[in-house]
Amino acid sequence: MIDMNNIKKVYDTGKIQVEALRGVNLQIEEGDFMTVVGPSGSGKSTLMNIIGCLDKPSEGEYKLNQKSVKNFNDNQLSEIRNQDIGFVFQNFNLLPYASAYENVEMPLLFAGMSGKKRRERVEYILDRVGLSERMGHKPNELSGGQKQRVAIARALVNNPKIILADEPTGNLDTKTGENIMQLFIELWKEGNTIVMITHDPRATKYSEKAVKLIDGKIKNQTMD
Amino acid sequence: MNKVFNHISKNLLLIKLFIRELNKERRKILMTIAGIAWGTLTIILLLSFGDGLANQMMKSRKGLGVNIVILYPGQTGREYQGLPQGRGISFREEDCDLLKNRIPYIDRIAGEYDSWGNSFKYKDKMVSEKVRGVSSIGYEDMRTHFPQEGGRFINKMDLQERRRVIFLGTNLKERLMGDVDAVGETILINGFPFKVIGVMQDKMQMGMYGGPDTETAVIPASTFKTIYGNEYLSRIIYQVNEIDRSEYVNSLVRQTLGSKYRFHPEDKSALHFWDTIKNTKVTRKVFTGITIFMGLIGALTLVIASVGVANIMFITVKKRTREIGIKRAIGGKRGLIKFQFIMEALLIDLTGGLIGGSVAYLIVFLIRNLIGKGDGFGEGMAMYMLSQPNFSWTVAITTASILGLVGLLSGFFPARRAAAVDPIEALHYE
Ligand SMILES: Nc1ncnc2c1ncn2[C@@H]1O[C@H](COP(=O)(O)OP(=O)(O)OP(=O)(O)O)[C@@H](O)[C@H]1O
Ligand SMILES: [Mg+2]
Numbered sequence: 175m176i177d178m179n180n181i182k183k184v185y186d187t188g189k190i191q192v193e194a195l196r197g198v199n200l201q202i203e204e205g206d207f208m209t210v211v212g213p214s215g216s217g218k219s220t221l222m223n224i225i226g227c228l229d230k231p232s233e234g235e236y237k238l239n240q241k242s243v244k245n246f247n248d249n250q251l252s253e254i255r256n257q258d259i260g261f262v263f264q265n266f267n268l269l270p271y272a273s274a275y276e277n278v279e280m281p282l283l284f285a286g287m288s289g290k291k292r293r294e295r296v297e298y299i300l301d302r303v304g305l306s307e308r309m310g311h312k313p314n315e316l317s318g319g320q321k322q323r324v325a326i327a328r329a330l331v332n333n334p335k336i337i338l339a340d341e342p343t344g345n346l347d348t349k350t351g352e353n354i355m356q357l358f359i360e361l362w363k364e365g366n367t368i369v370m371i372t373h374d375p376r377a378t379k380y381s382e383k384a385v386k387l388i389d390g391k392i393k394n395q396t397m398d
Numbered sequence: 399m400n401k402v403f404n405h406i407s408k409n410l411l412l413i414k415l416f417i418r419e420l421n422k423e424r425r426k427i428l429m430t431i432a433g434i435a436w437g438t439l440t441i442i443l444l445l446s447f448g449d450g451l452a453n454q455m456m457k458s459r460k461g462l463g464v465n466i467v468i469l470y471p472g473q474t475g476r477e478y479q480g481l482p483q484g485r486g487i488s489f490r491e492e493d494c495d496l497l498k499n500r501i502p503y504i505d506r507i508a509g510e511y512d513s514w515g516n517s518f519k520y521k522d523k524m525v526s527e528k529v530r531g532v533s534s535i536g537y538e539d540m541r542t543h544f545p546q547e548g549g550r551f552i553n554k555m556d557l558q559e560r561r562r563v564i565f566l567g568t569n570l571k572e573r574l575m576g577d578v579d580a581v582g583e584t585i586l587i588n589g590f591p592f593k594v595i596g597v598m599q600d601k602m603q604m605g606m607y608g609g610p611d612t613e614t615a616v617i618p619a620s621t622f623k624t625i626y627g628n629e630y631l632s633r634i635i636y637q638v639n640e641i642d643r644s645e646y647v648n649s650l651v652r653q654t655l656g657s658k659y660r661f662h663p664e665d666k667s668a669l670h671f672w673d674t675i676k677n678t679k680v681t682r683k684v685f686t687g688i689t690i691f692m693g694l695i696g697a698l699t700l701v702i703a704s705v706g707v708a709n710i711m712f713i714t715v716k717k718r719t720r721e722i723g724i725k726r727a728i729g730g731k732r733g734l735i736k737f738q739f740i741m742e743a744l745l746i747d748l749t750g751g752l753i754g755g756s757v758a759y760l761i762v763f764l765i766r767n768l769i770g771k772g773d774g775f776g777e778g779m780a781m782y783m784l785s786q787p788n789f790s791w792t793v794a795i796t797t798a799s800i801l802g803l804v805g806l807l808s809g810f811f812p813a814r815r816a817a818a819v820d821p822i823e824a825l826h827y828e
Contacts, residue, residue, distance in 0.1 A: 228727060228821050249731050256729020267724045267825060271419040276411070283411060284729040328728065 175335060175367065176202035176225060181234035183220050183390075194220040195231070196390040202336070202369060202383075207362045209378050210371045212387035218371045219340055221387065225369065226259050226338045227251045239335075256284050260329025262339040266321045268313040274300065274324045275309040281332045295331060303327045303357065319350035326357060330366075337361070339370040412738050413745065420742075423714070427746065430710050433703035434750025434801075435757070441696025442758035442789065442797050448692045450787040452685035454602070458782070459678055461603030461611070463541045465641050467648060468607065468672040469634040475667035479660055487659050487668050488630040491533050491619065497636065500654050503647045505639045506536030509631035511622045512608060518574050518615070519586040525574045528608060529587060529615050531622025533557070533631075540637045542601060543616065549581045549596025552618050556595075560620040564592040569612040571597045590625060592617065602782060605674060607633075644675040697800055703750070704804035711743050711812035715819075722816055723824025736817040743809025744802075751801040755794075762789045 183195040194217045202208055202225075210218050223229040224236060227243060236243045238254065246254065255261075268277050275296055282292045300309055303323040313321055322342060329337050339358065343351035355372075359380050362368050370381075378384050386393045420427050471487040494507045511531035518525045537543060538551040543565065545551055556563050564585065571580050571594075580594045603610050622628065636651075638644045648671050653663045661668040715722070722735055765787055 223822055226727075249733075252726070252729050252731040255727060261727050263825070267720075267727070269415070269721055269724060271422075272415050276415065279411070280725070280730075281728045284725075284731070284734070332729075 175204050175239060176200065177235075177237040177240075178225075179235040179237075181221075181224060181231045181236060183217070183224065183229070184232045194390055195224075197234070198387075198390070198392055200385065200392070202367065204335070204367055205362075205365060206367050206369075206383060207359075207381045208369045208383040208385060209381040210369065210385045210387060211373060211378070212393075216387040217390040218387050220390075222338050222340050222369070222371060225336075226261055227254050228261075252284075256281055257332055258335045260332070260334035260337040262322070262325050262329050262337065262342045264341040264344040266313070266318075266325045266345075268321060268324055268328075270313050273310050273312055274305060274316065274320075274327075277313070277324055278327045278331050281328060285332055296327075299327045299331045300324075302330070317350070318346050319353060322346065322350075322354050323357070326354075326361075330361070336367045336369065339368065339372075341371050341373075343372065412734075413741060416738070416742050417745075419718070420714075423710070426710055426713075430703070430706045430746055431750040431753065433706045434700070434747055435754035437696070437700035437703040438751045438754025438797060438801060439758045439761075440699045441693065441800065442755060442793060443761065443787070444692035444696045445689065445793040445796065446758070446762050446787040446789045447784065448685070448689040449790055449793060450785075451783055452682075452689065453788055454783045454786055455604070455681055455685065456678075458602035458604040459674070459681060460542055461601045462605040462674055463635065464539065464637065465639075465644075465675050465678070466540055466635055466637050467644060467651075467675065469636070469651065470670040470672070471630075471633075472667050472670050474661045475665045476662055478662045478665065481660055485661075487655075487661065489634055490630060493631075493655065493658070494533060494634060494636075496658065497634070497651055497654055501647060501650045503639050503643050503650075505637045506534070506540045507634065507636040508532050508534040508537040508540065509619060509634050511619060511626065511628045512632045513622070513626050513628075516587050518570075520574045520583070523574055523576075525570070527570055527613060527615060529617060529622070531617055531619040531626075531628075533619035536637070537616075537635070540635060541611070543611065544599045544601075545596035546599050548579070549594075551596055552616065556618045557620050560624055561618060562590065562592045562621055563595045563617065565596045565598065565616040566594060567598050567610070567612040567614045568600045569610075570615060587615070588625075605677075607672075638675060641675045641679065644673055648673060693796065696797075700800055700804050704747070704808040707743055707746050707805070708808035708812060710746075711739060711809060712815065714742075715739065715812045715816045718816075719819055719824045719827040722819045723821045723827065726819070726821035727825060732817040735819075736813040739813035739816045740806065740809035743812070744805040747801055747805030747808070751798070755797070759789055762787045 178198055178200040181195055181198040181200075182193070185192040185194055198221060210221065212218050220229070224231050227238070230243070238258070243251075269280070272280070278296045278300060279292055282295060287295070297306070297309075300306055303326050305320060305323050305327065308316060308320055313324070316324065326342075342358070343354050346354060358368060358370065362380070372378070471489050473487065474481070474483055474485045477483050489509060491509050494509050498504055498507045509532070513529045515526055516529050518527055532552065535551070535553055535557070543551055545565070551565055552563065555561070564587070566574075566580060574585065575583065580597050583594050584591050585594060586592070598611065600612065603612070638647050652669055655669060656663045656665070659668070725735065765785065
């Protein structure tokens with residue numbers, strides 16, 4: 175489903191050029207649960223943003239469903255992010271003035287889904303992550319774990335082909351983090367494809383593929 | 399259809415969220431809305447008063463007459479065909495027919511005789527006033543002598559049969575007869591009985607000669623001659639069918655009368671023209687100028703207010719960089735982000751516009767209905783001129799277009815910046 179070939183990413187900050195990725199090769203198949211680990215600054219988030227079509231590689235070929243991402247325009251990339259990819263971030267990135275319900279509804283609005291279907295879908299997915307009781311609450315009225323559940327629901331709501339999670343438990347205490355991790359594992363078992371940046375050994379244990387990034391390069395790729 | 403509905407419902411939700419967020423910046427937004435409201439109020443009031451003033455001005459110009467030239471006899475200014483300089487010219491009623499027949503651009507023409515200091519008597523009441531004899535029925539339209547309901551102006555039969563009928567100016571009628579229904583009553587002028595056939599509708603009159611029409615009594619010229627024995631007219635009044643032609647018509651009049659009374663066609667002092675049409679054209683130009691000037695001032699106020707809107711939009715774009723990034727990350731397209739910010743600017747603009755427009759409407763309404771119209775003279779004149787501001791469709795459409803344009807412009811640039819936000823940087827933005 176995802177095929178990356180010699181991906182490089184260079185950030186040009188004027189004076190210095192930062193090579194965040196230096197030739198990454200990566201394949202992800204449907205149903206995979208892949209973890210990405212590595213020290214800070216090794217390029218994990220950069221890789222994730224490229225996979226999620228938020229960013230474009232400086233060099234190399236990225237094919238999503240056999241199609242080269244290079245050729246898509248901004249609107250098509252927006253549609254891909256909306257339809258095929260679900261993002262979960264470390265700092266949740268929820269819209270602060272919108273309720274849990276409205277946050278989850280947002281991707282469906284962008285997709286142009288009709289009102290009634292939208293309602294069913296949002297309610298179903300919030301129920302799935304265990305937040306039926308908190309639909310009307312704003313993010314600042316929710317705990318960290320609940321916020322992350324809203325973010326996961328938002329990532330799932332359009333039935334994406336792949337879920338990308340950048341340290342989803344990084345801002346949570348151990349206990350809550352475990353619960354969230356458990357939720358991801360359940361979702362994977364239901365057939366979702368998941369790529370997660372994490373240091374949680376539990377996830378590494380369940381994942382079939384573990385990628386270790388060091389200095390913008392993949393050091394080892396283990397398979398169970 | 400469904401798609402359109404979806405589009406609307408989608409944006410309604412986004413706008414709902416936006417309003418919720420705006421609430422946080424309530425003070426700043428309220429100031430901006432107040433600015434737009436003030437700008438709208440200013441522009442509408444300026445245009446309405448300008449329009450009303452022009453209307454009143456035109457109306458009171460019409461009080462004297464519609465496209466008329468008032469022609470006075472003078473004295474020859476030079477020798478001509480052996481006749482001396484300083485010879486007096488006098489008009490007769492036949493001159494009116496002569497001019498009308500010779501000059502096709504004259505629509506209506508009438509001669510006037512005046513007699514001053516006549517004693518009017520009705521029952522016990524005595525008043526001293528002027529009597530005017532007029533030689534044609536076209537006078538009614540030309541000099542705006544319209545009768546109040548139930549009455550009429552002098553007609554052909556009155557003229558032919560030298561009837562002793564009289565048409566009274568409003569004020570004269572009131573002074574002489576009070577509230578009585580005058581039509582059909584008989585009054586005495588210097589002892590001669592006259593039947594009142596009509597009372598003039600009240601009117602505003604800017605220019606005048608020999609006093610306002612509201613103080614004048616009009617009788618048929620034929621009747622006038624039998625009583626007073628005048629041979630010569632005091633003046634001739636004619637109406638020109640196309641206002642741009644008045645000067646040409648005046649020159650034809652000079653030629654025609656010149657060949658009859660034998661004065662040089664270029665002799666400026668033989669005839670005196672009071673061309674009210676020229677004045678009308680100048681007034682019209684002045685008011686167009688005033689309206690444009692006032693519109694510009696109002697528009698400027700609005701532009702300043704709109705800079706306020708743009709400013710606040712730029713601030714919100716910056717403040718909401720992170721949210722823009724989130725929306726982009728979950729699939730919001732650039733166009734949608736742009737559209738949203740433009741809508742938001744328009745919303746602020748519209749709210750301000752509606753408030754300003756309503757207040758302006760209220761003020762115009764109150765002034766039109768509650769403030770006295772003034773009696774038309776002296777201080778009352780100013781009141782009369784300003785008492786009828788006109789919130790016309792033109793004013794409304796002009797204001798709405800300026801508002802719309804201003805809203806679009808003040809939304810466009812911030813929106814463009816919002817759409818250009820880089821999602822990754824935005825997600826890191828604190
Ligand atoms: N927008 C940017 N401009 C310039 N340099 C950047 C930018 N984003 C990332 N970098 C640099 O690229 C390198 C990789 O960054 P990245 O965020 O991918 O690391 P990471 O592995 O996610 O680190 P962490 O574990 O701390 O999140 C770093 O050296 C970082 O400073
Ligand atoms: Mg990172």
